[in-house]
Amino acid sequence: MDLPNVHRRLEESKDAMASFLMGILRIPAIGPANGGDGEMARADHLMGFLDGFDDVRRFDVLDKAHDGVLRPNILARKTGRKPGTVWIVSHTDTVTPGDLSEWRTPPFEPTYRDGTVYGLGAEDNGQAIVSSFFAAKQFLSEELNGMSLGLALVADEETTSAMGIQWLIERGHFSEDDLIIVPDWGTTDGTLVEVAEKHLLWVKITVRGKQTHGSTPHRGLNAFAAGAPIVDGLHRALKERYPGTDDMFVPPASTFEPTRALETVGNVNTIPGTFTFWMDCRILPCYDARQVLGFIKEWVAATGADAEVAVEQRTVSGKPSSVDTDHYRALESAVEDVIGERPKAVGIGGGTCANFFRLAGMDAYVWQSGGGTLHQPNECLPMDIAVRDAKVFASLFHKLCLS
Numbered sequence: 001m002d003l004p005n006v007h008r009r010l011e012e013s014k015d016a017m018a019s020f021l022m023g024i025l026r027i028p029a030i031g032p033a034n035g036g037d038g039e040m041a042r043a044d045h046l047m048g049f050l051d052g053f054d055d056v057r058r059f060d061v062l063d064k065a066h067d068g069v070l071r072p073n074i075l076a077r078k079t080g081r082k083p084g085t086v087w088i089v090s091h092t093d094t095v096t097p098g099d100l101s102e103w104r105t106p107p108f109e110p111t112y113r114d115g116t117v118y119g120l121g122a123e124d125n126g127q128a129i130v131s132s133f134f135a136a137k138q139f140l141s142e143e144l145n146g147m148s149l150g151l152a153l154v155a156d157e158e159t160t161s162a163m164g165i166q167w168l169i170e171r172g173h174f175s176e177d178d179l180i181i182v183p184d185w186g187t188t189d190g191t192l193v194e195v196a197e198k199h200l201l202w203v204k205i206t207v208r209g210k211q212t213h214g215s216t217p218h219r220g221l222n223a224f225a226a227g228a229p230i231v232d233g234l235h236r237a238l239k240e241r242y243p244g245t246d247d248m249f250v251p252p253a254s255t256f257e258p259t260r261a262l263e264t265v266g267n268v269n270t271i272p273g274t275f276t277f278w279m280d281c282r283i284l285p286c287y288d289a290r291q292v293l294g295f296i297k298e299w300v301a302a303t304g305a306d307a308e309v310a311v312e313q314r315t316v317s318g319k320p321s322s323v324d325t326d327h328y329r330a331l332e333s334a335v336e337d338v339i340g341e342r343p344k345a346v347g348i349g350g351g352t353c354a355n356f357f358r359l360a361g362m363d364a365y366v367w368q369s370g371g372g373t374l375h376q377p378n379e380c381l382p383m384d385i386a387v388r389d390a391k392v393f394a395s396l397f398h399k400l401c402l403s
């Protein structure tokens with residue numbers, strides 16, 4: 001089977017891809033931690049489209065924090081003769097639709113207009129599901145003399161991944177022979193492949209003073225005034241202490257940004273007794289996130305202010321995925337086949353399913369094209385982009401699975 005033929009068939013599948021995608025989006029799949037029923041109904045629906053795979057396994061993982069809710073994961077594989085599987089990993093869950101009045105079309109009643117599907121989850125991660133499904137479909141009646149071909153449809157990505165990709169990795173469902181592609185981040189033109197992520201550290205800093213009337217500051221201690229130099233000083237001190245850059249990353253340096261602060265008092269004539277703010281830190285993998293936290297605690301203590309530093313979230317990143325492998329070169333050339341340009345390997349601020357593979361010592365690559373409407377009202381997927389991604393995945397299967 002020649003590749004131009006496969007690509008032509010995918011171009012002719014645009015409307016079929018749109019209706020497949022709309023069928024998925026009609027079934028809500030919001031995780032229980034975000035107030036939804038989970039992904040079971042959507043996973044049941046997807047099971048109906050897996051004819052032609054040699055091996056379909058389903059793992060429904062009990063969500064202990066939400067009584068009786070099961071979080072479904074599906075691994076569908078067509079077996080090849082050589083070791084290893086080319087996996088495309090997609091997640092089935094979505095975030096909530098947010099403010100419904102901002103949606104021009106209902107989030108759970110997908111609309112296909114001018115070649116674009118609108119609906120919650122169309123891009124994140126419907127794009128990955130539909131493009132990988134249609135790419136795989138082109139090879140299901142072929143003899144695979146190369147690697148196996150696999151689709152992983154996982155739950156719980158928008159919250160913890162503990163009952164999704166992390167659960168599967170911990171139970172040994174992937175191997176070092178596999179090529180892992182995670183289409184969950186990309187650039188409009190598809191010219192970047194994400195191979196590394198920064199560590200993520202969110203800290204909450206609470207500065208305490210003593211509340212009093214606005215006209216008698218000497219009777220209290222102004223926590224806002226004590227906190228302001230901490231916001232600014234810490235912002236500068238972190239940049240100075242961790243100046244390293246790595247040109248693979250966009251942006252190349254670690255970032256340490258004060259992002260959120262609580263209102264101090266509700267009126268102007270009170271000296272505030274507490275001031276609380278947060279820092280969002282994205283740290284290059286060459287640094288240790290625990291050391292950064294230690295530095296923040298010491299620096300704040302040295303100011304002499306009565307302040308508490310607490311960790312709100314910390315995600316450690318695995319080591320960058322190698323770009324010096326035959327697998328990576330196959331991905332590069334599959335992208336080049338379709339977009340006419342060799343993609344560049346980059347690191348970003350994080351975080352996707354790919355990091356769980358990297359933490360387990362495996363390489364994983366994040367690639368897709370288009371994007372930019374995820375987690376927003378009127379999320380959408382132009383079907384030309386789904387076709388383009390499907391062509392890249394088909395190219396990859398063609399290179400690695402057929403022979």
Ligand SMILES: [Zn+2]
Binds near residue numbers: 091124125157
């Ligand atoms: Zn996503």
